[in-house]
Amino acid sequence: xxxxxxxxNAISNVVNYAPITQPLSFVETPAKELFAENVFTTKVMKxxxxxxxxxxxxxxxxxxxxxxxxxxxxxxxxxxxxxxEKGATHYAHVFYPLTGLTAExxxxxxxxxxxxxxxxxxxxxxxxxxxxxxxxxPTGGIRPTFEARxxxxxxxxxxxxxxxxxxxxxxxxxxAFVSWTGEALDKKTPVLRSMKALNExxxxxxxxxxxxxxxxxxxxxxx
Numbered sequence: 001x002x003x004x005x006x007x008x009n010a011i012s013n014v015v016n017y018a019p020i021t022q023p024l025s026f027v028e029t030p031a032k033e034l035f036a037e038n039v040f041t042t043k044v045m046k047x048x049x050x051x052x053x054x055x056x057x058x059x060x061x062x063x064x065x066x067x068x069x070x071x072x073x074x075x076x077x078x079x080x081x082x083x084x085e086k087g088a089t090h091y092a093h094v095f096y097p098l099t100g101l102t103a104e105x106x107x108x109x110x111x112x113x114x115x116x117x118x119x120x121x122x123x124x125x126x127x128x129x130x131x132x133x134x135x136x137x138p139t140g141g142i143r144p145t146f147e148a149r150x151x152x153x154x155x156x157x158x159x160x161x162x163x164x165x166x167x168x169x170x171x172x173x174x175x176a177f178v179s180w181t182g183e184a185l186d187k188k189t190p191v192l193r194s195m196k197a198l199n200e201x202x203x204x205x206x207x208x209x210x211x212x213x214x215x216x217x218x219x220x221x222x223x
Contacts, residue, residue, distance in 0.1 A: 038086065038162035040079055048078040061156050064199075064216055072124025079160055080109060080122035083171035086162050090170050091122065093130040093152040095177035096187045103177075105132040105152060106170065127173065128154045149180040155192065195219060 024034070046054055053074040059065040083091065092104040107126070110118040130152040158174035177186035184190050195218060202217035 038164070040082060040160040042159075044082060045075075045078070048082060049074060057156070062216060063214055064196075067128070067156065069124050069128075072128050074124075076122045076124045076127040079127065079171065080120065083160075083162060083169075084109065084120060087164075087169040088162060088171045089168055091126075092163075092170050092172050093132070093154075093175045094172045095132075095152050095175045097177060097185060098187070103132065104170075104172070105130050130175065132177070150177055150185055151180065152177050155188065157192075 042058075045057065049057065053071050056065075056068070056071045057075060060067045060071075080091075088109070090106050090108050092106045094102060094104050097103050107130075109120040109122055111121045112118050132150055132152060152175035155174045155176055160171060160173045163170045163172050174188075176184075176189040176192060178189055179185055184193070198219060199217045206212070206217070
């Protein structure tokens with residue numbers, strides 16, 4: 001097949017695309033019942049996590065406390081069970097490289113057990129960190145290709161969510177993407193670092209007015 005023929009076929013497929021499923025009826029199912037249905041929200045966390053784990057995770061999200069591995073393991077297990085119940089077979093670390101597009105590193109929940117079978121596993125280490133191919137993404141010239149290791153790190157302040165498409169269902173985990181020496185390789189890391197700097201300076205001002213409750217100062221866009 002020639003390149004021109006392939007292009008014409010691709011255009012034809014786009015033009016003639018038809019939804020696989022019927023459109024939702026918001027008369028039968030109100031929008032409020034669907035809102036955040038596929039998001040691992042604070043409400044879902046509270047329902048599925050042990051009380052101590054939930055409180056520890058909330059301190060990490062709201063106060064910036066360090067996340068210990070035992071908490072991460074419990075969160076990962078609950079997140080996996082929730083995702084599988086919704087039909088997910090894989091999880092993906094989602095990040096925002098300097099290409100102007102999103103990128104995803106996909107892995108399966110299934111792990112061979114040596115007996116010709118497989119079990120569904122998802123550990124705290126897998127939740128917290130991933131290692132996509134750093135050489136596939138722009139670096140701004142900060143390192144040569146042979147040093148192109150890149151790591152994704154779970155952003156606990158952004159909720160995980162389920163992505164459904166005709167090819168399957170995936171648990172998507174928002175992450176930051178950095179080099180092995182800590183340089184930002186994405187658009188999210190600078191935002192997170194600027195938010196941290198904003199909080200540190202805002203805390204100094206708040207202390208002058210007698211506010212010292214430790215609550216993080218955050219910036220939001222929109223309502």
